[in-house]
Amino acid sequence: MTEAPRAQEPVDTDRLMERLSMSWGVYLGDFTLAAASEHLTASQAKALTALRRGPAAMRALADTMTCDASNITGIIDRLEKRGLVRREADPSDRRVKNVTLTPEGERVTDAIRTKMHTTQAGLSTLTTEERATLDALLERVFTCHPTT
Amino acid sequence: MTEAPRAQEPVDTDRLMERLSMSWGVYLGDFTLAAASEHLTASQAKALTALRRGPAAMRALADTMTCDASNITGIIDRLEKRGLVRREADPSDRRVKNVTLTPEGERVTDAIRTKMHTTQAGLSTLTTEERATLDALLERVFTCHPTT
DNA sequence: TATTGTTATACTCTATAACTATA
DNA sequence: TATAGTTATAGAGTATAACAATA
Secondary structure, X not given: OOOOOOOOOOOOHHHHHHHHHHHHHHHHHHHHHHHHOOOOOHHHHHHHHHXXXXXXXXXXXXXXXXXXXXXXXXHHHHHHHOOOEEEEEOOOOXXXXXXXXXXHHHXXXXXXXXXXXXXXXXXXXXXXXXXXXXXXXXXXXXXXXXXX | OOOOOOOOOOOOHHHHHHHHHHHHHHHHHHHHHHXXXXXXOHXXXXXXXXXXXXXXXXXXXXXXXXXXXXXXXXXXHHHHHOOOEEEEEOOOOOOOEEEEEOHHHHXXXXXXXXXXXXXXXXHXXXXXXXXXXXXXXXXXXXXXXXXX
16 A cells, blocks of 8 residues: 555646546556457447437537547447447438437446446545545536637 | 535445546547647557656557557657657667657657646646645556456 | 538558567 | 567558538
């Protein structure tokens, strides 16, 4: 065990950015391995995870994933070919195609989350109160801060 | 402003995993845009960020990035061609090539961190104590939890 | 005219396998 | 033989540009 600081000593922004960088590295590695165990790439799994929150149009999905709209076509093509998602025409705007998870897609998405053992093990070391604190801090840092 | 919970109400693991997923999405999007502003891909920027902590052998870099060793060759090739990194023979083991950031590479890496405006803005909303708390919690969750 | 989604192109990333050089 | 790094190959991700259908 390292001597975990008790939230008293000052932490400058550079150190915290470095902490985020290392933490996301571990998280992404865990996510990538879990996705690979279901024979999915990280991008495919990322799309499934986004869709787990509800159906989305291709354009909205591209925005969520911070990539060009043209990329999404191929990713959804491959997921659809495997029966994990469905394209459905939007009744109110015939240009739009809404993408929805199939039941199998939901199963696979949940399985990936369950297989993120490193992250799950890390979280299990936190008390109930600490989990609530982490959730609240991440919400404040990463929710609704449009800069561009 | 949302009514930030004060670390009192219980947060189950699924909710926290969902929070990490969303937070990671925002962070990665911010990182990708910042890297693009320096004409780098996310993978190239990720390699530079890893090297900012110090020189590393190709194999160690592959492990850090959770990808196959063969991928690193191309990534380092492109970074070296642009003068951002250098390959140096290891004196103690002539099979090993240590990769080091050039001064220009250090400059670009720091510039990317600075250009992560969404993340920086989010962090700026935290108090000194809250930054220390977040740093400590992330350290506990994501440091040294080998499962495989 | 603007927007949604697709296609074409070119470059990059990724994993697998085979190879060279070194240990 | 085992390991570090490279190369070749094929499939997947990515951005740009051009396009058809719809608004």
